[in-house]
Amino acid sequence: MRAARDTSPSVLPLSLEDVGYAVGARPLLSDVSLQIKSGRRLVVMGANGAGKSLFLRLCHGLIDPTVGRRHWASGERRAEAQAMVFQRPVLLRRSVAANLDYPLALRRLARTARREAVARTLDRFGLTPLADRPARLLSGGEQQRLALARAWAMRPQVLFLDEPSSALDPSATRIIEEMVEQFSAEGITIVMTTHNLGQARRLAQDVAFLHRGRLIEHRSSAEFFTGPETPEARAFLAGDLIW
């Protein structure tokens, strides 16, 4: 068992109100309004270039809206309550254990507490045999497992995942999905993008569907998959090309 998650104060719900993001004169996200609620698994879908990664970055606070309002329930962004994992994991040129230790040290956790947290995380995710291996020499699946484990060790309230398994084979993908389900069962809110429709069906409780930078559907997964409201989402689910 690990210590309780960071619980105070909650950054969720995170509200976006008429949010847009433009680079120069080019709007990349427009009129996006939604709430990210605590304890849910939200899957963000849409065609290539629809704006999914930008949406995730904006929710995580890596970029700021150029118009509209983004509001965390805690009043301000709390970096320690959020974590993000990218399609290609960003790992240090250090051992697996050191990759887990480093962000905890940045958070000024005492050495003994860090050692325990690292050991617990390695054990929990089957990484103990890899503890001393250079992280960058791991397989893609192992690297992503490490990236997710490292995010989990930070005890986030909300975890943003940008295509976490798109470069992985089916068995590595299954491990990542199991991790996501475990995080979710522990109460971590999940917001993730995926191109994998099967994965979206397996993991989503809610779906946000983006089309050309606009949020055109935001509904429960059951509603979205059984009766998408927009022709764009219907075409996407049917595998048609949309542009």
Ligand SMILES: Nc1ncnc2c1ncn2[C@@H]1O[C@H](COP(=O)(O)OP(=O)(O)OP(=O)(O)O)[C@@H](O)[C@H]1O
């Ligand atoms: N910094 C930037 N400057 C200009 N255009 C950008 C910038 N970042 C993203 N874009 C453009 O914004 C659009 C949305 O990008 P984004 O990466 O969010 O799409 P996506 O839905 O995640 O796509 P994919 O499924 O291919 O990963 C794309 O057309 C992209 O080229």
